[in-house]
Amino acid sequence: MTPEKTTVILTARFLLPISSPPLLDGGLLIRDGVICAVGKASALIRDFATEPHDDLGGAVLLPGLVNAHTHLELTGLHGRLPFGRSFTEWATTLLNLRSELDGAFFATSARLGTTALLRSGVTCVADITTSGRSVAPLKAAGLRGIIFQEILGLDPEQATERIDAAEKALQSLQLQASGSLLSVGLSPHAPYSLSEPLLLRCAELLRRRRLPATIHLAESPEEVTYIGLGIGPIASELLPAVGRHSPSHRVCGESPVALLDRAGLLSEQLLAVHGVHVGGSDLELLKQRGVALAMCPRSNDYLNVGTAPLPRYLASGLRVGLGTDSLASNETLSLWDEMRFAHRLYGGAVTAQQLVTMATLGGAAVLGMAGAIGSLTPGKRADLTALAIDRLDDADPYGSLLSQASDGLVVLSMVEGKIVYQREGAER
Incomplete structure (x- = not known):
């Protein structure tokens, strides 16, 4: 994944927006450090066909x-x-x-x-x-x-x-x-x-x-x-x-x-x-x-x-x-x-x-920042992280996340849409 794209569609196997239900095969449209759209990956790729697309594959994407x-x-x-x-x-x-x-x-x-x-x-x-x-x-x-x-x-x-x-x-x-x-x-x-x-x-x-x-x-x-x-x-x-x-x-x-x-x-x-x-x-x-x-x-x-x-x-x-x-x-x-x-x-x-x-x-x-970060919501800053977890329990996605997640599975983190951490070997 190129570190400095002004606009990008970022997709993953699972999206956990926090303020709305988990989404299978979801994604975000990020423009100038702001989340502009959230939805199914296929719909985002269709509706914004001219924008660059980076797929995180089997991963869980959630707020930083x-x-x-x-x-x-x-x-x-x-x-x-x-x-x-x-x-x-x-x-x-x-x-x-x-x-x-x-x-x-x-x-x-x-x-x-x-x-x-x-x-x-x-x-x-x-x-x-x-x-x-x-x-x-x-x-x-x-x-x-x-x-x-x-x-x-x-x-x-x-x-x-x-x-x-x-x-x-x-x-x-x-x-x-x-x-x-x-x-x-x-x-x-x-x-x-x-x-x-x-x-x-x-x-x-x-x-x-x-x-x-x-x-x-x-x-x-x-x-x-x-x-x-x-x-x-x-x-x-x-x-x-x-x-x-x-x-x-x-x-x-x-x-x-x-x-x-x-x-x-x-x-x-x-x-x-x-x-x-x-x-x-x-x-x-x-x-x-x-x-x-x-x-x-x-x-x-x-x-x-x-x-x-x-x-x-x-x-x-x-x-x-x-x-x-x-x-x-x-x-x-x-x-x-x-x-x-x-x-x-x-x-x-x-x-x-x-x-x-x-x-x-x-x-x-x-910290008084809930209006800007903390959930994957249109209008918020693109502060997010992704973990290499390709399977979540549909009945208990959060419990499933906690049972698997660890520092070693973090593959990517962004602040204001800019990559601040990318695990070695995880470049796309």
Whole structure:
């Protein structure tokens, strides 16, 4: 297949548009990076007889995957942190390790992570960075996404200094991302790692700059105990590791969700990650404020923090996407692996179709991009991927896809109609 065709009819044995039923022997008319028509291959070839045609043969063609939460600059930490122990032990080890890492490590990690995303069929990513080193490889790869600048700070006296530094870092990210499909946002790390004055300053900055935001929220029982009571392993182990010995916020028996609401951070622009420990009143707050969620079931299992109430989130109508988190708390950056794990974890309570939707249209929705990507629909951008799978079960095409799909079967990915990944030997 020629990499740079302005107009092309792309056909495959199976088409999974996501927003409409699966189509046998389907295809797309792509013109100038936009999907202009979707239908049976034979009809497209007949109606647009003068346009170039590329047939992917026995393959499944679907929207490009959206990894709604990761930290690419931590890819090199794979296997170096404790597995299955306490969240606080893991977080303390991570803090100690990060203090030993430099820009070269982060750059190499981000490059390796970007390559892993490309090979797995990801075309859009929400990445959190402290170093800014993930922008260059993502830009070079031609991927779409949001790069979130992380901010932490437990000392209330340093809130102004921290927010000023974050603004400068955001400006740098925007400059680096210019000319790409990458935008920038802010990531207050977590309710327990920012002082209350800094949380308030983050909310003000986000409103002023109209930026998207993401935050790790209600991830562990330790977080809930610390925010609500000011005690527990975070207070006794994690805070001393960063030089703090007292709670960084006003303790008043509230939940992490309630704390963020009081700080003015809950909004339609916020993507909350994990959401493992969310009660009924918290869920109502998230719904009222229009907050989106990114689920990371394998990371939660790795850190032994519990299981997020995903069926409740889906039933509530919240926007829900799927992420892998980083290789500091996961085995791979494959959303196929993530979907399969979640399918086993939740059993019949979450269907294969719901999971594939979370990894495509759901991911686009949580990033505010559902109008542009996430489904194969006329008028949307031609962000898509194809896997070398020539047989799907008519009765359960999504379950059949999940049982077979893997990174190694991805043969092609496009962003804006341009090839960003083509498996060696798969050229047509």
